């Protein structure tokens with residue numbers, strides 16, 4: 001697969017990077033990314049994944065746009081309040097780059113439907129707001145054999161990591177948080193608040209991490225750094241890596 005002249009022009013600043021190059025750009029064009037959550041993390045992640053020329057995107061969210069989202073979810077505008085986030089985000093992607101094949105899913109991911117919704121994705125980027133969904137997404141990724149870019153934040157603390165729990169010796173998200181949170185469903189942003197630019201920072205870090213994983217083996221930038229969690233402290237500010245070890249008794253990935 002070669003890039004058409006109009007695509008070469010659009011992605012010229014990528015192609016000229018020795019760390020990415022034409023081979024990396026072609027890998028991105030072939031890729032299918034599923035984004036779970038079109039909110040604070042999803043909004044910038046979707047914008048930068050679309051800008052990176054990801055060929056296919058599945059956008060999943062069961063929420064509707066609210067006025068209080070606009071302080072950080074820059075993919076939405078006031079005239080879209082009340083509309084389903086997944087559909088509005090998909091419309092944004094279509095307007096931004098008509099070459100991207102985009103599918104909105106207006107619904108909530110659960111342990112029951114996660115595999116069906118995420119099947120076919122090369123990578124899943126999870127920026128949802130609760131542990132129950134994160135764990136269901138992680139377990140589905142392990143079963144489907146696809147990598148997971150996980151991102152979360154609250155107030156001034158953010159975290160981003162790439163997981164490949166389907167690979168021997170590599171941790172999954174459940175190895176990191178354990179089983180205690182399966183029943184939890186919390187939206188910390190509503191109660192604790194979050195600085196808008198924090199979501200932009202963490203969402204863009206997640207998009208960059210997804211690109212790392214997607215170009216693995218195709219470009220030198222492609223070091224996914226499986227199982228290394230980056231902790232971003234927006235107050236300090238500082239960035240600290242933490243190594244997540246595979247849990248031999250993890251119910252998500254120990255059989256993988």
Ligand SMILES: [Zn+2]
Nearest residue numbers: 172175250253
């Ligand atoms: Zn695990």
